[in-house]
Amino acid sequence: MTNWFTKYRAEKRAYKAYKKRVDALPAEFRDVMEGIQTYLWTFAGGSGMMEVLTNVLEMFENAVVDGQEVRDVVEEDLADFADSLLNEFPEETWMEKQRNKLRKTLK
Secondary structure: OHHHHHHHHHHHHHHHHHHHHHHOOOHHHHHHHHHHHHHHHHHEOOHHHHHHHHHHHHHHHHHHHOOOOHHHHHOOOHHHHHHHHHHHOHHHEHHHHHHHHHHHHOO
């Protein structure tokens, strides 16, 4: 039980630090980051998805430092950008987890 609680506290601290970094982004990047986050959590979850979101956040932070616009990073279709993230990490999606669960029923 202590391991679970320790892990929970560490994840909570990491999430708070992540949110603080998102809040520090310029408004256009912050709005897109929050939209991506909401979209991805609809289809996936877990610590692996936090890693994906953190990678996107780092990409956005670097773009801000480089003077880029958010469209330079995500291009014209934000949904395509978000879907490409899901496609890169199918093991994190709810659908893939359900598919694997279904596969295990046939032994």
